[in-house]
Amino acid sequence: MQTDAMKMFGLQAPIFAFSHCQDVVAAVSKAGGMGTLGTTRDSVEDLENMLTWIDYHIDGEPYGVDIMFASNAPKQFETMTSKEIMDLVPMENWDFVDDILRRHDVPPYTKAEKEEVVETYIKEQLRTHAQAEARLEVVYRHPKARMIVSALGVPPQHQIDRAHGLGLKVGALVGHPRHVKHHKAAGVDILIAAGYEAGGHTGDIATFVLTPQIADEAAPIPVLHAGGVMRGRQIAAALALGAQGVWAGTVWLGTSESETTPVEKELMFNASSGDTKRTRCGSGKPVRRFHGGFVRAWEDKDAPEPLPMPLQSVLVEQAFKKMRNHQVEGLLSPPCGQGIGMMDEQTDVRNIFLEMLTEFGETMEKMGDIRDSLAA
Amino acid sequence: MRTEVMKMLDLEAPIFAFSHCRDVVAAVSRAGGMGVLGTTHVTPEQLDIELAWLNAHTEDKNYGVDLMFASDARQEFERMNIGDVDKYIPEEHRRFVDALMKKYGVPELPPGEREALFDEYMKGMIRTHKSAEARLEVLFKHPKAKVMASALGVPPAHVTDACHERDIKVIGMVGRPKHVRRHKEAGMDIIVSAGHEAGGHVGEIAGLVLTPQVVEEADPIPVLHAGGIARGKQIAAAVALGAQGVWTGTIWLGTSEAETTPLVKEKIFAATSADTLRSKCGTGHPARRLRSAWVEAWEADGAPKPLPMPLQSILVNEALERMDRYQPQELVSYPAGQGVGMMHEQTDVRSVFLDLLTEYGETMEGMSNMFQQFDEG
Numbered sequence A: 001m002q003t004d005a006m007k008m009f010g011l012q013a014p015i016f017a018f019s020h021c022q023d024v025v026a027a028v029s030k031a032g033g034m035g036t037l038g039t040t041r042d043s044v045e046d047l048e049n050m051l052t053w054i055d056y057h058i059d060g061e062p063y064g065v066d067i068m069f070a071s072n073a074p075k076q077f078e079t080m081t082s083k084e085i086m087d088l089v090p091m092e093n094w095d096f097v098d099d100i101l102r103r104h105d106v107p108p109y110t111k112a113e114k115e116e117v118v119e120t121y122i123k124e125q126l127r128t129h130a131q132a133e134a135r136l137e138v139v140y141r142h143p144k145a146r147m148i149v150s151a152l153g154v155p156p157q158h159q160i161d162r163a164h165g166l167g168l169k170v171g172a173l174v175g176h177p178r179h180v181k182h183h184k185a186a187g188v189d190i191l192i193a194a195g196y197e198a199g200g201h202t203g204d205i206a207t208f209v210l211t212p213q214i215a216d217e218a219a220p221i222p223v224l225h226a227g228g229v230m231r232g233r234q235i236a237a238a239l240a241l242g243a244q245g246v247w248a249g250t251v252w253l254g255t256s257e258s259e260t261t262p263v264e265k266e267l268m269f270n271a272s273s274g275d276t277k278r279t280r281c282g283s284g285k286p287v288r289r290f291h292g293g294f295v296r297a298w299e300d301k302d303a304p305e306p307l308p309m310p311l312q313s314v315l316v317e318q319a320f321k322k323m324r325n326h327q328v329e330g331l332l333s334p335p336c337g338q339g340i341g342m343m344d345e346q347t348d349v350r351n352i353f354l355e356m357l358t359e360f361g362e363t364m365e366k367m368g369d370i371r372d373s374l375a376a
Numbered sequence B: 001m002r003t004e005v006m007k008m009l010d011l012e013a014p015i016f017a018f019s020h021c022r023d024v025v026a027a028v029s030r031a032g033g034m035g036v037l038g039t040t041h042v043t044p045e046q047l048d049i050e051l052a053w054l055n056a057h058t059e060d061k062n063y064g065v066d067l068m069f070a071s072d073a074r075q076e077f078e079r080m081n082i083g084d085v086d087k088y089i090p091e092e093h094r095r096f097v098d099a100l101m102k103k104y105g106v107p108e109l110p111p112g113e114r115e116a117l118f119d120e121y122m123k124g125m126i127r128t129h130k131s132a133e134a135r136l137e138v139l140f141k142h143p144k145a146k147v148m149a150s151a152l153g154v155p156p157a158h159v160t161d162a163c164h165e166r167d168i169k170v171i172g173m174v175g176r177p178k179h180v181r182r183h184k185e186a187g188m189d190i191i192v193s194a195g196h197e198a199g200g201h202v203g204e205i206a207g208l209v210l211t212p213q214v215v216e217e218a219d220p221i222p223v224l225h226a227g228g229i230a231r232g233k234q235i236a237a238a239v240a241l242g243a244q245g246v247w248t249g250t251i252w253l254g255t256s257e258a259e260t261t262p263l264v265k266e267k268i269f270a271a272t273s274a275d276t277l278r279s280k281c282g283t284g285h286p287a288r289r290l291r292s293a294w295v296e297a298w299e300a301d302g303a304p305k306p307l308p309m310p311l312q313s314i315l316v317n318e319a320l321e322r323m324d325r326y327q328p329q330e331l332v333s334y335p336a337g338q339g340v341g342m343m344h345e346q347t348d349v350r351s352v353f354l355d356l357l358t359e360y361g362e363t364m365e366g367m368s369n370m371f372q373q374f375d376e377g
Helices: A004-009 A022-031 A044-057 A082-087 A091-103 A111-125 A129-140 A157-165 A177-186 A207-218 A232-240 A250-254 A262-270 A293-299 A311-326 A338-342 A349-375 B004-009 B022-031 B044-057 B075-079 B082-088 B091-103 B113-124 B129-140 B157-165 B177-185 B207-218 B232-240 B250-254 B262-270 B293-299 B311-326 B338-342 B349-376
Strands: A015-019 A034-038 A063-067 A145-150 A169-174 A190-194 A223-226 A245-248 A276-279 A287-290 B015-019 B034-038 B063-067 B145-150 B169-174 B190-194 B223-226 B245-248 B276-279 B287-290
Touching: A015 A022, A015 A349, A022 A034, A022 A044, A022 A063, A022 A349, A034 A044, A034 A145, A044 A129, A063 A129, A082 A111, A082 A311, A091 A293, A091 A311, A111 A311, A129 A145, A129 A157, A157 A169, A169 A177, A177 A207, A190 A207, A207 A223, A207 B207, A207 B232, A207 B338, A232 A245, A232 A349, A232 B207, A232 B232, A232 B349, A245 A250, A250 A262, A250 A338, A250 A349, A262 A287, A276 A293, A338 B207, A349 B232, A349 B349, B015 B022, B015 B349, B022 B034, B022 B044, B022 B063, B022 B349, B034 B044, B034 B145, B044 B063, B044 B113, B044 B129, B063 B129, B082 B113, B082 B311, B091 B293, B091 B311, B113 B311, B129 B145, B129 B157, B157 B169, B169 B177, B177 B190, B177 B207, B190 B207, B207 B223, B207 B232, B232 B245, B232 B349, B245 B250, B250 B262, B250 B338, B250 B349, B262 B287, B276 B293
Parallel strands: A015 A034, A015 A245, A034 A063, A063 A145, A145 A169, A169 A190, A190 A223, A223 A245, B015 B034, B015 B245, B034 B063, B063 B145, B145 B169, B169 B190, B190 B223, B223 B245
Antiparallel strands: A276 A287, B276 B287
16 A cells, blocks of 8 residues: 555655654654654754764665744844843743742752853754754755655745755645645645644644645645554544544654653653643743643743743743753653553554554454445 | 444444434434434423424434533532522623623613523523433433433433433443543443534543544443544544544534524634634533634633533523524624534535435545555555
8 A cells, every 4th residue: 555645755654753863763764654853952963963873774764854944933033142032031931930940849040051051042943944944954965864844834935946956855734724725835745734632833623623624625735644643543544534644753752762751751651641731831832742840830820921932942941951951750741742641651663663553454454344344 | 334333223324413403313313323412402391392393203213312411510509599690600700791792782682581581591401410300301201212412421320220221322421531431330332432623512632532542441332433523534534443433513503404593604614623612601611612702702811710510501591592692793602613614505414414424435445445455565
């Protein structure tokens, strides 16, 4: 069986994996799927090293790179000093975030430390178009990277054209059927219908309703179904809804290869599907995260409103760094989807991949039997 | 193909249809599915008339009835009368509703009707267990009512037993996998997995994630998938997830048979899937409904917090009646799921039913062909 999305990259399985971890990306591509690396957590230099590592470990298989083109990141951020940008964050918000950490016995950075950490963040990771374009330059130097994916918004036309000129395919995530026509007009090759239940940046429309509408609007462009996919039967459901494959992220967070910490993994293995929330507290846009102490703090009556992208990240990324170092169970709130309710123990990428494919095949076979009895 | 659920109730299609409209219920049952009548908007006396009508209009087919057993409806409310309202409903809430009605120029009810409406509501419709059981007595008088569905909460054991004695199948609804156990212990015959995208009372977990988990927990009890079903390909997807059929609601709101007003239909056909939201403003429990100035006012900063069930319904009952009667353009809302984005024009129940079944068959055929290729290489 070959869906159009599989043919596009010569894949053996209709499974696309999003991960911030180079090991997961390589393992999925080697297993016959399409690993796609998230790039918001690393500097341009780190990205260069990661892609070099992937090139070396991927046995010639294709992979993708996910880039964030935040459509509303004002251009002025690209020329401002980090001091000027930090001054745009109200003092009350800095204090609020420090306070969250203190309540969980995590000492916040001193003023001087914070300035340094935030300056590095702004220099290396601030979510502006200039950052996105610098990352793309790295991608273009690595010919085994066969796809760029825009995590938010329509990619700029000149980048789509340049990617196409280099033989790369361009993908994009969409959360609302009415956004499809913009992507189509821009020449995007593959769309990812990202449902409410998905981890990371998501909209309000659940996949069961979203995927069929995106598939209709996008035709003949192939569509991947994103949100909640942990098991093979959900791949069969996604194909029934008109998708040509699935885009999965959360399911890899519980693997031994993943960058997720042991404490975060335990949180996810013990969680149910009701233990995630969509919140603007991490980036300024709605992101589904584990409903941990950090997210809860922003739900308090007296909590400030999250700032717009990219300022909210300027404010909270330094706290996330502290949280990564201290690993306080009651505070951690990593991005993840509702699928965590179906994740119970650590395994590895290859195992998950094979289990998904096996159950997918079994479900397809069962549906074939049902179809035969329908026809009889 | 006959799933266990279809065999259990002798159905020709794995489609259950929830509707407040007897015409929809009858048409679905006649077409080979299972029509299920919602009963919260009628008194037991009116329900008796509705079921007698259904008996006469379902030919040799059966139908179901949906009751609400709210687990948090306190007994003291069963004795409430008009004089008690001030005691239970804060002034702030009453003022908020009045101000909204005034702001949008919704006419008052004619003299005398206000009190009559309130009396009727308190006597016949208040959402308590006692009220649900009064409806149940009516249901028992009509032997073609073969299904009792509980829209909220686990029905009490004596209710389930009484149904089973009469060979009535009992259906429970869940929005979280961990609630399945209680329904299983209570002897449910079928469990409905109601996803975040569904209309009416819903939880936060989306159908694609919820249904496989509910199926696993419920086994061997059969499961129906509810939420967002507007097309046949979604029935195939539900079956892939392990469900034995689908429970639909919103899709029937756009039919010529439905009770919905022309304005509600117009709003539904114009809506995208993002134009509904979960709000407690109608009943005190989160229910998904069409976005409107009424719903948004309750969700706005500074709005009073909706009261617990059944007080919120008592508070808004008159306003809902006025909006239903006078159809103020901006305010009018209706319980509906995210499937509204897939509804574009009025049709009838039979057409919807046939379209669902045809696309379901086509999708199963497509999947089967795909699998053969998959198997071959």
